[in-house]
Amino acid sequence: MRHFTAADLGQLEKVYRLNLINAITGFKPANLLGTADANGRTNLAIISSVVHLGSNPALLGLIMRPPSVERHSYDNIRATGCYTLNHVHEGIIKAAHYTSANFPREVSEFDTCGLTPAYHDDFSAPYVQESRLQIGLELLQELPIEANGTIMLIGRVQHLYLPDTPGVLRPDGSLDLAAAGTVALSGLDTYYTAQPVARYGYARPNQNLEELDM
DSSP states (O other): OOOOOHHHHHHSOHHHHHHHHHHTTOSEEOEEEEEEOTTOOEEEEEEOOOEEEEETTEEEEEEEOOTTSOOHHHHHHHHHSEEEEEEOBGGGHHHHHHTTSOOOTTSOHHHHHTOOEEOOTTOSSOEETTOSSEEEEEEEEEEEOTTTSOEEEEEEEEEEEOOOOTTSBOTTSOBOHHHHTBEEEETTTEEEEOOOOOOBOOOOTTOOGGGGBO
8 A cells, every 4th residue: 555654745745735635535525605794795615524513403514724814705604603505416516616716705606606596584694596405504613723723613504405306305314415416525626426335224233244234
């Protein structure tokens, strides 16, 4: 196997290291982060750092880059306390990726990238109309990460919108994301479709492997 030590990683060329370390976590969720400032001016950014933090209450975390330069999404979330996460599917990959460009604050990525802001149930942050799975969150907590200056934002799910596509929402509450068309992201620029390989039951001690089959 190819081996990199911490010292080796530190000596790599910047872009090479960035690409490598962004890929080693494996497939990541591709979400569009929808926000608006206090005046309703919208912003949209693709992110891949969303993580599940708990189900009761329903909490999701996401990592924001250091606010050493203008971070429009972060500023909007702090100003309004709410934001949306919107799954990316095959039909909007290129538009979603284009939101990563460094547009000026006064330019809305919705307009420039050809996506549509949508508002539901008096929630002030914009959803992506073209997304098939949309989540509205309220900011609960910010956790600074001292090692590199990034910030984890912890949000509580206030609204969840799922597609009516048959089979997406299973009877047990789990989701078939392949049926929803949700894509995954590797590194910063490579998108993948996902197909289920296997599904197993709840694992308990002293089971044999065959007992995990559903």
